[in-house]
Amino acid sequence: xxxxxxxxxxxxxxxxxxxxxxxxxxxxxxxxxxxxxxxxxxxxxxxxxxxxxxxxxxxxxxxxxxxxxxxxxxxxxxxxxxxxxxxxxxxxxxxxxxxxxxxxxxxxxxxxxxxxxxxxxxxxxxxxxxxxxxxxxxxxxxxxxxxxxxxxxxxxxxxxxxxxxxxxxxxxxxxxxxxxxxxxxxxxxxxxxxxxxxxxxxxxxxxxxxxxxxxxxxxxxxxxxxxxxxxxxxxxxxxxxxxxxxxxxxxxxxxxxxxxxxxxxxxxxxxxxxxxxxxxxxxxxxxxxxxxxxxxxxxxx
Numbered sequence: 001x002x003x004x005x006x007x008x009x010x011x012x013x014x015x016x017x018x019x020x021x022x023x024x025x026x027x028x029x030x031x032x033x034x035x036x037x038x039x040x041x042x043x044x045x046x047x048x049x050x051x052x053x054x055x056x057x058x059x060x061x062x063x064x065x066x067x068x069x070x071x072x073x074x075x076x077x078x079x080x081x082x083x084x085x086x087x088x089x090x091x092x093x094x095x096x097x098x099x100x101x102x103x104x105x106x107x108x109x110x111x112x113x114x115x116x117x118x119x120x121x122x123x124x125x126x127x128x129x130x131x132x133x134x135x136x137x138x139x140x141x142x143x144x145x146x147x148x149x150x151x152x153x154x155x156x157x158x159x160x161x162x163x164x165x166x167x168x169x170x171x172x173x174x175x176x177x178x179x180x181x182x183x184x185x186x187x188x189x190x191x192x193x194x195x196x197x198x199x200x201x202x203x204x205x206x207x208x209x210x211x212x213x214x215x216x217x218x219x220x221x222x223x224x225x226x227x228x229x230x231x232x233x234x235x236x237x238x239x240x241x242x243x244x245x246x247x248x249x250x251x252x253x254x255x256x257x258x259x260x261x262x263x264x265x266x267x268x269x270x271x272x273x274x275x276x277x278x279x280x281x282x283x284x285x286x287x288x289x290x291x292x293x294x295x296x297x298x299x300x301x
Contacts, residue, residue: 004189005170012024026053060088065129071098071246075108082111092120096154097300098247107250116174117154119162122146148212238281248298
């Protein structure tokens, strides 16, 4: 199943229109809960699991910011047991890919979950978001990972949402997605609308691929070979934030947080004596090589 529908924006206000549609989903019990980005000027911006329709007045799923990959939240919600109520999750393409990987790894469940994907032109660094909240960010303001991402539209969603200049476009893939559209959005999108969306996505993909190719050329020059790799990793402080933020790094206890690397003081002094000095922490190279081997097959970019 793959059908397109269109919802004209009321008074040209896309955000207000999408909020009304999301509110209707909860009010009419098409969904019992919804994981969505809330942009509350007083309480801040972040993902929230909402079951009270009135809270969706702060919903802003297309806000160009991602504080954390939402697949991690879906994993936390569903890992022990799936929800008994139908729950919608609004995900960007990278978040959707991460969720699928976590399901494969038995760290999340899709039972009673409806995936609502959104087309994503990219997100900005969190610190920059207040400056771009009321405008479309420039491409050079996007996070590096977003500027080189070629997968800007979800491929495993039940329903995908994209924005045009004066309307919202829905692409329905499954019966679960169709249920969210039925009787609320009944205007089928014309071929011109569909083709324009596809063209915009292709143009965006082409720009990002060009940026990615250039990045890879630079990285190959900077980090190729043992000496360059060690020089690059020398900047690492072993804070492990990369592991914490990685949406598919799921171990309950990381090997590098265990007591494996604890040594008596004299052992460190012995090592230092052999070389005249050792850098601390001393396990940086092993840490990165282990993470590379552990996660590379499931990396979602």
